Amino acid sequence: MTEADRQLDELFERYRAACPEVEPSANFMPAIWSRIERRGSFPLVFERLTRIFVAGAAAACLLLTALTALPARRSAPAAVPATYADALYADSSAERTYYTEAVRSTDNLVPEDYRH
């Protein structure tokens, strides 16, 4: 260790003694607790807001589901078929009915020899 090193160590010792001692004020402890409570209450507020948001989102979801289901139920008994396939099916079933009715109505015109 050089002379300068020793002097520097001595200077650091004097520096430590020269730094003022800080006495905590009477409010030191209460201020710590109020900070702790303030910081602790923030997550609680956040949690409460999250719950409100989740409940609101669930209610909105249910409302939208109900709104989409209601028009579908109303349109079900309507006379107009919903799809092209339904229209085709309705059309062909009407034709079949006419055909059956025609067969029935002409049934007595067929000669007896040709009847089963």
Next chain:
Amino acid sequence: MLVEPELIEKARKGDSGAFNGVVTAYRKRILGTISRLIGRPEDVEDVGQEVFVRLYYSLEQLRTPEVFEPWLYRLTVNACYDYLRRLKRRGESRMSDLSEQQVLMADSAAGSKRQDEESEKGRVREFVDALFQHVSEEDRLLLTLKEVEGLSLKELEQIYGVNENALKVRLFRARQRVLKAYNTASAEGKL
């Protein structure tokens, strides 16, 4: 240790009375360290409160009461470092209010001898602070903890979580820079 490990264990489990006991035992030492690390007496108590609030919220992560002191020092260094960073962002100087405080202390001193002592202390503080300006903020904190606070390398290793050899190298370089500034000041007759 300034308190029994049982008290720390109780505080860790949420006993507020025990936590009060821990704060009461350590507050003066921690405030002293903060005072030397940040150099602004008017903000020491605020930073000290921040340290103990952080301690309250991190105490349950403490593995064993034996490592409590390095843990507390680590929180102290981090809080000081955060404070100094905020100060730097605001563009304020670390030593801005020191002279004002010195004047106040000098004014309040009763006798001329006390006044002389206070002005000598102020001179020493200003001189060492000027020397510390030759190293980075991180190195200044490290050097203060080692040379002024008197912490051992083993304690610093626990505080920083860095290998002892790496700390030795960093401390040696920082000290060399301060020593160089000291020698220059000596040669210029500023001592």
